[in-house]
Amino acid sequence: MDEPLGGMGTPIKVMVGDKPIYLCCKGCxxxxxxxxxxxxAMVYGSSNQASVPAGTEQVREGIFKVVSADAPFIAAQKKCPVMDEPLDAMGGPYKVNADGKAIYICCPGCAKKIAAEPRKWLAVLKSQGVDAPMIR
Known part of the structure; x- marks a missing residue:
C-alpha cells in the first residue's frame, strides 16, 4: 500500500461496495x-471540505481535481515529478499543495511522497525549469 500506482506493474482494481480502489499489487x-x-476512508477521505481551496474539488484529502485555469501550468510541467511519467499516464493530472504551491501529479499515489517532502519535489521541478504556481 506504500508503492505508487504503477510502481509494481499495472494497478489492480478492487471494488469495495460500489467504490473502486486501485492497488499497487495483488499482495494488497x-x-x-x-x-x-x-x-x-484512506482513498476517499472524510466529508470534511474545510481545507479545500475555494472552487476546487477534492479527490481525497490533499488531492485536488484540476480545472481549466491549471492548463498552462500542466502544459509547462508535462511530467509527474515522482514517477517521471506524463501527467495523464495514470488517470491524472491531479493537483497537490506543496508549501503553498501547486504540484501536478499523475495519480493520487504520488501525493504521499510530495506531502512528506514538499521542498524536495519543488526543487525537482525547479531543476527541470518549472516554477510551481501558487495553489488556488
Missing part, C-alpha cells in the same frame, strides 16, 4: 478485505 488485496472501511 488481503489488506483491503481485512479492513475495507479503513481503506475506503
Amino acid at each position: 488485496i488481503k489488506k483491503i478485505q481485512a479492513e475495507p472501511a479503513k481503506y475506503l
Whole structure:
C-alpha cells in the first residue's frame, strides 16, 4: 500500500461496495478485505471540505481535481515529478499543495511522497525549469 500506482506493474482494481480502489499489487488485496472501511476512508477521505481551496474539488484529502485555469501550468510541467511519467499516464493530472504551491501529479499515489517532502519535489521541478504556481 506504500508503492505508487504503477510502481509494481499495472494497478489492480478492487471494488469495495460500489467504490473502486486501485492497488499497487495483488499482495494488497488481503489488506483491503481485512479492513475495507479503513481503506475506503484512506482513498476517499472524510466529508470534511474545510481545507479545500475555494472552487476546487477534492479527490481525497490533499488531492485536488484540476480545472481549466491549471492548463498552462500542466502544459509547462508535462511530467509527474515522482514517477517521471506524463501527467495523464495514470488517470491524472491531479493537483497537490506543496508549501503553498501547486504540484501536478499523475495519480493520487504520488501525493504521499510530495506531502512528506514538499521542498524536495519543488526543487525537482525547479531543476527541470518549472516554477510551481501558487495553489488556488
